[in-house]
Amino acid sequence: xxxKRLFIPGPTEAVPEVLGQQTQWLIGHRSKxxxxxxxxxxxxxxQYFETRQHATVLTAxxxxxxxxxxxxxxxxxxxxxxxxxxxxxxxxxxxxxxxxVTPLEVEWGKAIKPEMVLEELAKDDYDxxxxxxNETSTGVRNPIGEIGAAIKKEYPDVMFVVDAVSSxxxxxxxxxxxxxxxxxxxxxxCFALPPGLSIAFYSDEAVERARSVPGRGFYTDLIAIHDYxxxxxxxxxxxxxxxxxxxxxxxxxxLAEGAQARHQRHEAMAxxxxxxxxxxxxxxxxxxYESITVSTIANTQGRDIAGLNGELAKRGYQIANGYxxxxxxxxxRIGHMGEWTLDDVKSLxxxxxxxxxx
Amino acid sequence: xxxKRLFIPGPTEAVPEVLGQQTQWLIGHRSKxxxxxxxxxxxxxxQYFETRQHATVLTAxxxxxxxxxxxxxxxxxxxxxxxxxxxxxxxxxxxxxxxxVTPLEVEWGKAIKPEMVLEELAKDDYDxxxxxxNETSTGVRNPIGEIGAAIKKEYPDVMFVVDAVSSxxxxxxxxxxxxxxxxxxxxxxCFALPPGLSIAFYSDEAVERARSVPGRGFYTDLIAIHDYxxxxxxxxxxxxxxxxxxxxxxxxxxLAEGAQARHQRHEAMAxxxxxxxxxxxxxxxxxxYESITVSTIANTQGRDIAGLNGELAKRGYQIANGYxxxxxxxxxRIGHMGEWTLDDVKSLxxxxxxxxxx
Numbered sequence: 040x041x042x043k044r045l046f047i048p049g050p051t052e053a054v055p056e057v058l059g060q061q062t063q064w065l066i067g068h069r070s071k072x073x074x075x076x077x078x079x080x081x082x083x084x085x086q087y088f089e090t091r092q093h094a095t096v097l098t099a100x101x102x103x104x105x106x107x108x109x110x111x112x113x114x115x116x117x118x119x120x121x122x123x124x125x126x127x128x129x130x131x132x133x134x135x136x137x138x139x140v141t142p143l144e145v146e147w148g149k150a151i152k153p154e155m156v157l158e159e160l161a162k163d164d165y166d167x168x169x170x171x172x173n174e175t176s177t178g179v180r181n182p183i184g185e186i187g188a189a190i191k192k193e194y195p196d197v198m199f200v201v202d203a204v205s206s207x208x209x210x211x212x213x214x215x216x217x218x219x220x221x222x223x224x225x226x227x228x229c230f231a232l233p234p235g236l237s238i239a240f241y242s243d244e245a246v247e248r249a250r251s252v253p254g255r256g257f258y259t260d261l262i263a264i265h266d267y268x269x270x271x272x273x274x275x276x277x278x279x280x281x282x283x284x285x286x287x288x289x290x291x292x293x294l295a296e297g298a299q300a301r302h303q304r305h306e307a308m309a310x311x312x313x314x315x316x317x318x319x320x321x322x323x324x325x326x327x328y329e330s331i332t333v334s335t336i337a338n339t340q341g342r343d344i345a346g347l348n349g350e351l352a353k354r355g356y357q358i359a360n361g362y363x364x365x366x367x368x369x370x371x372r373i374g375h376m377g378e379w380t381l382d383d384v385k386s387l388x389x390x391x392x393x394x395x396x397x
Numbered sequence: 398x399x400x401k402r403l404f405i406p407g408p409t410e411a412v413p414e415v416l417g418q419q420t421q422w423l424i425g426h427r428s429k430x431x432x433x434x435x436x437x438x439x440x441x442x443x444q445y446f447e448t449r450q451h452a453t454v455l456t457a458x459x460x461x462x463x464x465x466x467x468x469x470x471x472x473x474x475x476x477x478x479x480x481x482x483x484x485x486x487x488x489x490x491x492x493x494x495x496x497x498v499t500p501l502e503v504e505w506g507k508a509i510k511p512e513m514v515l516e517e518l519a520k521d522d523y524d525x526x527x528x529x530x531n532e533t534s535t536g537v538r539n540p541i542g543e544i545g546a547a548i549k550k551e552y553p554d555v556m557f558v559v560d561a562v563s564s565x566x567x568x569x570x571x572x573x574x575x576x577x578x579x580x581x582x583x584x585x586x587c588f589a590l591p592p593g594l595s596i597a598f599y600s601d602e603a604v605e606r607a608r609s610v611p612g613r614g615f616y617t618d619l620i621a622i623h624d625y626x627x628x629x630x631x632x633x634x635x636x637x638x639x640x641x642x643x644x645x646x647x648x649x650x651x652l653a654e655g656a657q658a659r660h661q662r663h664e665a666m667a668x669x670x671x672x673x674x675x676x677x678x679x680x681x682x683x684x685x686y687e688s689i690t691v692s693t694i695a696n697t698q699g700r701d702i703a704g705l706n707g708e709l710a711k712r713g714y715q716i717a718n719g720y721x722x723x724x725x726x727x728x729x730r731i732g733h734m735g736e737w738t739l740d741d742v743k744s745l746x747x748x749x750x751x752x753x754x755x
Contacts, residue, residue, distance in 0.1 A: 043422075064400045064416075067405050068592070098593055099457040100634040102633075135612065225635065233637060234636060235637030257463055259464060281591040281639070359425075
């Protein structure tokens with residue numbers, strides 16, 4: 040297969056030196072060598088995310104944390120902000136785990152605001168609020184800092200869970216500043232690694248809550264994860280060792296660049312893409328709430344997006360069509376995350392312009 | 398870290414050419430290229446396991462299928478054979494998912510027999526039976542073919558779930574011959590790949606059952622997995638693409654060797670190890686029920702196992718101590734699975750003899 044530079048919202052480009060880490064010999068996951076590898080990763084995560092919350096790396100895609108949220112955080116009833124396909128999935132997962140959930144719905148393209156959350160929390164006895172930070176389908180970036188502050192001020196016992204799958208590691212997120220009890224991500228997005236691991240930070244209060252919620256299972260049991268790390272500094276089940284090698288290497292690269300610099304690089308790519316789109320199209324996201332890692336652009340000129348991607352493929356590039364039947368061809372998405380730089384984005388957009396000029 | 402040849406019961410040795418597959422460029426998991434990769438893997442799994450059951454590869458360790466069993470198969474009450482640490486975990490996972498479970502316990506080292514299962518099934522209204530084929534802690538290989546036949550003859554509606562995490566791909570297992578409704582494995586055992594993926598086969602009846610069981614969640618929802626593959630020949634969430642490259646490559650190697658030849662190779666390694674142990678020790682497993690992929694040996698001479706492993710490390714080898722507080726130093730384990738050959742086992746055992754002679 041020819042190499043296509045992935046400007047889709049994940050998996051994004053992983054560079055050869057990172058992929059190459061996966062060729063190291065395997066080691067036993069109950070060995071001291073593994074403990075050293077894994078605790079090193081946890082230390083680096085603490086440094087990068089400037090947090091004292093608990094950190095963990097679970098062998099599964101980030102989505103598994105929707106199940107973990109449902110099985111560990113929700114005692115009886117959750118409020119879930121729904122503003123696109125992935126936040127809808129969070130609400131569905133809670134419902135399909137046998138818990139009650141109220142979807143707090145806004146029109147796709149709009150953001151979830153703190154006042155909406157507070158208004159709904161006043162109406163019923165909620166124990167958990169779940170919000171997707173960066174809604175990968177619509178390119179909306181929800182104001183989780185403001186939402187977290189609003190919730191915790193009035194409802195300190197409500198657990199605040201944030202899906203940051205497609206933003207963490209690009210967007211600079213500090214759990215304590217956001218008041219999150221669980222915040223989770225996937226390796227194949229802004230971490231620019233292969234898919235296969237999820238990264239999460241969770242509070243002491245999340246541990247306390249989980250201990251009181253029955254039916255957590257095993258693979259999805261936050262307490263099993265937490266206690267095993269406390270006792271042995273390892274994982275309850277066999278982790279993906281190859282990807283742990285790549286993760287430790289990549290976290291060093293991320294620390295060398297710096298969280299703030301990475302944030303600015305992502306913001307610069309997003310800003311350039313927005314200005315480019317503004318020439319004759321519009322952003323799909325509500326102004327002021329546009330993602331800095333994925334731009335969803337309204338295809339107001341009715342251009343052939345599948346055709347564009349076919350042409351881009353010949354030039355070694357790939358972008359993403361709109362998500363699902365609802366947004367396909369009506370929007371298209373450019374993932375500018377992970378390894379990409381402003382120059383890479385400029386090249387991509389030059390090619391798109393050039394294809395459209397023909 | 399220096400290279401230790403892993404004779405532990407997983408992760409086992411993955412050879413450089415297999416690890417190297419993971420350096421290929423990532424591709425989008427919603428692309429035609431990915432569909433071709435994944436359907437190719439499913440085809441090869443069907444060929445190798447000589448089955449017409451549904452096959453799937455999920456990004457998680459095999460243990461997640463204990464949660465999937467609890468959430469998808471168990472309607473009300475399960476019977477779980479318990480003969481070691483991993484089968485205990487299966488029983489616990491069902492219980493900790495809020496379902497009823499009766500542990501059918503035998504002394505560690507003994508096997509679960511069909512008549513025990515039938516006797517217990519007659520006593521209560523069970524809807525699921527779960528058995529671990531190859532109990533990695535005790536080195537017992539349960540007679541799942543006989544158990545499956547016995548269950549299905551008298552209780553055709555009872556779901557039969559088998560954990561074959563540490564045997565499938567070594568031991569030759571054909572789902573239809575075993576009457577399994579779900580049988581699952583992990584890549585880091587007899588498939589000789591890095592950890593990070595689980596492989597499972599499931600019957601039409603398992604799909605039917607799952608559709609009638611509420612509370613399946615999302616990542617652990619067999620129906621989400623099944624329907625997404627039916628509709629798009631892809632996975633519901635982002636799969637570990639790097640490991641899929643390695644899996645497709647490794648399945649070609651496994652098909653080239655042949656399932657029967659691999660079975661015989663594992664049997665020869667096990668037989669040699671048993672004869673070696675019989676010189677002055679005993680197998681921990683009940684005679685006639687010894688695993689062909691991992692030998693658990695009773696340390697009847699009271700030798701220092703941790704010390705042995707320290708000496709072996711200097712020579713570039715690693716074996717496993719007994720599992721958990723219960724079996725540590727009282728037993729030790731030699732994993733002879735995946736890539737290893739009879740000659741490799743002979744070399745390992747020669748080194749152990751040589752260390753003990755000093």
